[in-house]
Amino acid sequence: MDFPPALIIENAYIAPVVGEEIPHGHLVVENGRITSLGAGPAPTVVGAQRLSATGCLVTPGLVNTHHHLFQWATQGLFQDSTLFEWLTGLYRTWGRMDADVVYGAATAGLGWLALTGCTTSSDHHYLFPKGRGDLFEAEIRAASEVGLRFHPCRGSMDRGQSDGGLPPDEVVESRDDILAHTAEVIDKYHDPAFDSMLRVAVAPCSPFSVTEGLMVDAAALARSKGVRLHTHLAETLDEEEHCREQMGCTPVEYMQRLGWLGDDVWFAHAVHLHDADIRRFADTGTGSAHCPTSNARLGAGIARVSELLAAGAPVGLGVDGAASSELTSLAGEMRQAMLFQRAVHGPTALTARQALAMGTLGGARNLGRHNEIGSLEPGKLADIAIWRVDGFRAAVEDPVCALVFGPTPPLARLLVGGRTVVENDELRTLPHDMVGQAGVLARKRLLRQESR
Helix, strand or coil: CCCCCCEEEEEEEECCCCCCCEEEEEEEEECCEEEEEEECCCCCCCCCEEEECCCEEEEECEEECCCCHHHHHHCCCCCCCCHHHHHHHHHHHHCCCCHHHHHHHHHHHHHHHHHCCEEEEEEEECCCCCCCCCHHHHHHHHHHHHCCEEEEEEEECCCCHHHCCCCCHHHCCCHHHHHHHHHHHHHHHCCCCCCCCECCEEEECCCCCCCHHHHHHHHHHHHHHCCCEEEEECCCHHHHHHHHHHCCCCHHHHHHHCCCCCCCEEEEECCCCCHHHHHHHHHHCCEEEECHHHHHHCCCCCCCHHHHHHHCCCEEECCCCHHHCCCCCHHHHHHHHHHHHHHHHCCCCCCHHHHHHHHHHHHHHHCCCCCCCCCCCCCCECCEEEEECCHHHHHCCCHHHHHHHCCCCCEEEEEECCEEEEECCEECCCCHHHHHHHHHHHHHHHHHHHHC
């Protein structure tokens, strides 16, 4: 693999997440990895480029642990609906997407994430209408072109309305087709290497859209292939009632019964947890992706994040699909997470630095990559965000406070494996304006298909 020249970032305020913060320091990147960081001037590195980060805060790149990129094409719809109302209103529209829609939506969604500090993103794609092209390949291609590390999750639904599920029958797949395609994409795309840009997870959609048999078989497949497991869980009280009525237990008890707790599993949302559930997550190392804006938009509630963290359970952040969190940035989710916990539990419930840790190392733990990304340490991959906290923001003396408490700062530079993806708030991997337009064209194409 070819790497850009060595890079020295100097005169920076460095918040490495692990270890002490460095008010005036340097960081050296060579061959895609961090080789050193510390206070004061940088050592001499022959042939290195030098980047002055005066007035900037340097953090690890943010890690997005829950998304639905295809939903970029359906933003702004069903604005005042509950989760179940919103889903039933959109299933058939989504069922008409094709590979071109997915590619355009994913390009725009991932470009937006990059512009707001994200260097690694997962995606939970769970609808695969037949005859519409290779949807999984389309979003992988978009991620490669934007330049982010990508964890696409092969989602699935096999439980339609005729079987007591929520989605209409025409948007679900057979269990055999799901398992066969999931195994195929793992074999084709999953790269377990330390510096991997692409890893695949197995992700049946939710307890109300997937049969018990598929949940069990999906877990067995994932573990036989050495990949991670992901699904929605405990997002709303409607789901709690659904599980109690149809499974005779709570959502987390259902997951435990199916063998879906463990340090290779992370759940999206986990809003409505009981005390025993929090203990189960902590004891088993089960992670969760907190999506505060989407949960608020749909009136789902506020996850018990501060209690999960206090118990030692892994917690990361996710922006969720853009159709339930319009134009939400991952940096903005740090702020939302902090403020929501304080609104419920008081001003010490979640600090700015805890929120930053959730958005970086917590996300890396969810994806099983905490030894590679999520903090600034020698030997880790050079996934780095350089935020401008000068100008108006300089009135806040603490740069981490300026990042988390206020609106998302401008990005001076975003590096993925030492490669520049964003510079001075503009994408450098693809034409900046084209990326936004790709999302507009995806929406128009999807709505044209719906009107036919």
